[in-house]
Amino acid sequence: MLTSQRKTAILDTLSRDGQVLAKALAEEFGVSEDTVRRDLREMAAEGLLQRVHGGALPASPATADFAHRQSIESVAKRAVARAAAEMIVPGQVVIVDGGTTAVQLARCLPRDLRATVVTHSPSIAVELVGHPSVEVVVIGGRLYKHSIVTVGAAAIEALSHIRADLFFMGVTGVHASAGLSTGDLEEAYMKRALAAHAAETVVLASADKINAASQYRIGEITMASTIVVERNTPAALTDPIAAAGVTIVRA
Incomplete structure (x- = not known):
């Protein structure tokens, strides 16, 4: 051969x-x-x-920089974001990760929502300027320009006094056995730290991220309590994840 x-x-x-x-x-x-x-x-x-x-x-194909990914709009991505936004209950403290789907999530939040959003993404913070009842807490640190998020020791230290109800995590790989992963080492550390400061972690996963893996592991698949996927994601891909005890929400 x-x-x-x-x-x-x-x-x-x-x-x-x-x-x-x-x-x-x-x-x-x-x-x-x-x-x-x-x-x-x-x-x-x-x-x-x-x-x-x-x-x-x-391999996860979700490796393009933020600007390129943001230019690729899809109905499915907006549906995932909308389903995630509906999980937020007024009065909660939620952490929102960086990424283009997370930006869509911010855009889906009701204008009259009363909540606190903690984020290490300047893009998310800017999206929430027009929400008068959303308190925005921005985590500072070194700006990782590829994803437009802050990372590093200063960012992780800033999380020490925060206890959130939900963390909406963006990833580039979701795999039943390989777990959750991303393409940058510092981002992996940051996402792990963010998850540790939330009661529940919700992963936003477009179809190209399911059953794929990237170089840097964030954690076991069970780090997520819920994974929001596109409605037409094959059951063959999501069944092993559900079997691990993770709730699958189809958007």
């Missing part, structure tokens, strides 16, 4: 099963595990998959 044929077969298996194991692929292709690992390294370098111990997972 040619290298190109092996790589096509690997992608087909990833699409079907959500993961591949190097040992099983070596047996299937009749080649050494070293050969399979080389294929996986090359495919990972091309952004086609995410390598993990013993094999690989589908």
Whole structure:
């Protein structure tokens, strides 16, 4: 079997099963595990998959910068944001992560909502200027320009006195076994810290993030109490997540 044929077969298996194991692929292709690992390294370098111990997972395609992602509007993304916004009860303290879906969430909040929003995203803060009854607490720190959020020790320290009811988390990867992940190490630390300061974490997940993984792990899938997905997300992708005890909300 040619290298190109092996790589096509690997992608087909990833699409079907959500993961591949190097040992099983070596047996299937009749080649050494070293050969399979080389294929996986090359495919990972091309952004086609995410390598993990013993094999690989589908790679998240959600890696473009904020400006590019914001230009890609979709009905499904707005539906996810709207469903998330409806979870907020007046009087609550909620943490809103950065990201384009989170910006849509802010836009979906009723103008007369009375609540406190804590965010490390300047974009979210600006969206809420026109909400007279929403108290906005902005977490400072080093600005990570790719996602337009603050990160680092100063941002994490600023969270020390905050206890929120809900945290709306943005991710680039949601996978039943690999958990929640993102494409930047400091962002992963920040998201983990934000989740630790909320009673419940709600993950906003467009279809391209389900059954995918990025380089930096935020935590187990059970870090999320709820994951909001697009209405037409296949049950085959969400059933393993639901089996772990996470509530799936279809928007």
